[in-house]
Amino acid sequence: MGMDKGLVTGAVFIDLAKAFDTIDHDVLIHKLKHYGVSNESLLWFKDYFCARKQFVTIDSHRSEELDIACGVPQGSILGPLLFIIYINDLSSCMRSCSVSMYADDTAIYFAASTVDVVNDNINEDLNCLSEWLKDNYLVLNITKTKCILFCSQRHSERNRALTVNFFGSCIESVITFKYLGVVFDSHMTWKDQADHVYKKVAVRVNVLRRIRTFLTEKAAIHVYNGIILPVFDYCDITWSSLLQQDEDRLQRLQHRAARIITLSERSSQAMEKLKWSSLNCRRSYHKAILVYKCLHSLVPNYFLNYFKKFSNVHSYNTRHKNRLILPKVKYNFGKNTFIFSGVQVYNMLPDHVMKAESIHTFARLVRIVCNELSY
Numbered sequence: 001m002g003m004d005k006g007l008v009t010g011a012v013f014i015d016l017a018k019a020f021d022t023i024d025h026d027v028l029i030h031k032l033k034h035y036g037v038s039n040e041s042l043l044w045f046k047d048y049f050c051a052r053k054q055f056v057t058i059d060s061h062r063s064e065e066l067d068i069a070c071g072v073p074q075g076s077i078l079g080p081l082l083f084i085i086y087i088n089d090l091s092s093c094m095r096s097c098s099v100s101m102y103a104d105d106t107a108i109y110f111a112a113s114t115v116d117v118v119n120d121n122i123n124e125d126l127n128c129l130s131e132w133l134k135d136n137y138l139v140l141n142i143t144k145t146k147c148i149l150f151c152s153q154r155h156s157e158r159n160r161a162l163t164v165n166f167f168g169s170c171i172e173s174v175i176t177f178k179y180l181g182v183v184f185d186s187h188m189t190w191k192d193q194a195d196h197v198y199k200k201v202a203v204r205v206n207v208l209r210r211i212r213t214f215l216t217e218k219a220a221i222h223v224y225n226g227i228i229l230p231v232f233d234y235c236d237i238t239w240s241s242l243l244q245q246d247e248d249r250l251q252r253l254q255h256r257a258a259r260i261i262t263l264s265e266r267s268s269q270a271m272e273k274l275k276w277s278s279l280n281c282r283r284s285y286h287k288a289i290l291v292y293k294c295l296h297s298l299v300p301n302y303f304l305n306y307f308k309k310f311s312n313v314h315s316y317n318t319r320h321k322n323r324l325i326l327p328k329v330k331y332n333f334g335k336n337t338f339i340f341s342g343v344q345v346y347n348m349l350p351d352h353v354m355k356a357e358s359i360h361t362f363a364r365l366v367r368i369v370c371n372e373l374s375y
Contacts (some may be wrong), residue, residue: 003188004334008151010118010162011109012126013177015144016133019104020079021071024137025050025085028072031085042116049073070137086136090371093132095122096173105180113230115149115160122147126166140166148175152186152333183236188333190239194246197231201253204228209260220261221274228257234278237265237290240283251279281370284345287338288366291324291346292359306339306347 014233016022025046032045049140052068072079080103091099097108108129110121133140135232147162161173175186183193204227212220232254242250254276255267264270271278277285281300293299308325324343329335349369356362 001152003152004329004331004337006152007111007113008149009111010106010114010115010122010149010164012147012164012171013145013179014106014108014120014129016104016106017123017139018071019138020074020083022138023072023083027123028082028086031089034242045304048078050266058195061105084092087138090129090132092126093128095128097125103372109180115162118149119163119228120160120166125367126164130167141164142169147176147370148174148177148184148186150184150186150188150329180235182238188336190242191246193239194242194250198246198249198253200273201228201231201250204231205253205257205260208257212260212263217261217263219336224257224261233282233286235280235333236283237286237338237342240338240341241332254279275371277370281294282353285366285370287342287345288349289359289363290338291342292362296359298359307343322351350358 027048029042029046033042037045044191049072053065053067055065056063072082084101084103087101087104087106090101097110100107100109108122108125110118110125112118112121130140145166147164147225149160149162156319162171164171164173176192178196183190183196184347185192201357208220208223208228212221234249255271258274259265259267260271262270262273264273282349290299290303291307294303295309297304309323310321310323324346324349326343327334329337329340334340349366353362353365353369356365
């Protein structure tokens with residue numbers, strides 16, 4: 001929503017060098033104790049990741065064993081969990097910036113009316129971050145850490161870049177960055193994300209075409225559901241505001257897959273036979289599901305205040321009491337956000353769908369509505 005308010009947002013995508021391998025065992029034990037792990041359990045954890053040894057084998061030659069002084073076992077269930085606990089307090093060192101963390105993928109960001117203000121606040125918090133990293137024996141990988149400035153194409157400072165430094169080294173400013181599998185561009189057009197999805201899906205559709213003669217229709221559908229549909233669906237709520245030409249490109253790929261599976265010449269016949277919804281309908285379906293979860297506290301806390309019903313504002317028994325209040329926005333940036341477009345999708349649903357008592361019932365009813373709109 002920052003771009004809709006005329007703000008520019010600077011973001012720094014943090015990359016930690018050998019993140020899982022540099023965790024200090026004493027610091028981790030201290031943090032586990034701080035979060036309430038009992039003394040008995042702490043002894044178990046110490047036995048789990050301490051006193052481990054490593055060696056190298058080449059052909060028939062084996063090196064001497066050496067103690068592993070730091071790090072958590074990778075490839076285990078506990079490894080990522082212990083790492084998350086280890087860096088969980090990173091956000092506490094920030095003075096101005098917000099923090100987004102998922103495992104070892106961390107981003108800090110700040111929004112303001114000018115690039116200079118963004119630069120000042122991000123650089124100040126990076127100084128704080130450097131102290132936190134030092135205290136926790138972690139190292140920033142300066143070559144893989146990138147920064148980006150998000151702003152509208154009409155903003156007066158659109159041609160400027162962030163000037164971000166860490167210990168005297170300049171962090172590279174980019175115009176696109178892939179974060180958690182989604183490609184963000186500086187103007188949030190999602191064109192690069194559409195290109196990424198298109199290339200990935202096109203390769204897999206060609207694989208489906210080559211093996212189709214060896215498959216039954218049912219097996220071909222399983223291939224589509226297994227390796228193609230997840231690419232279309234991944235985080236599609238985030239990048240749903242595509243340019244029409246990009247949306248059409250992706251839709252043609254789905255049509256092509258449908259024709260390959262059904263051995264049909266016409267896309268409409270293939271889609272109807274398979275009872276597939278268009279990609280746009282699928283994105284609307286996913287938005288409706290997430291809105292329902294937000295309204296019924298089935299999501300993390302930071303989602304809970306996204307939406308308000310008219311019934312939350314007044315007690316009048318109107319026909320719109322189950323509808324959501326549409327946020328006020330100025331430009332298309334605001335209309336393209338989930339907070340706005342999610343309300344639009346939800347408010348289009350019939351009352352009996354909104355009143356569904358469980359997420360499973362709601363999902364089934366919304367799927368019926370989407371299928372009716374597709375055919």
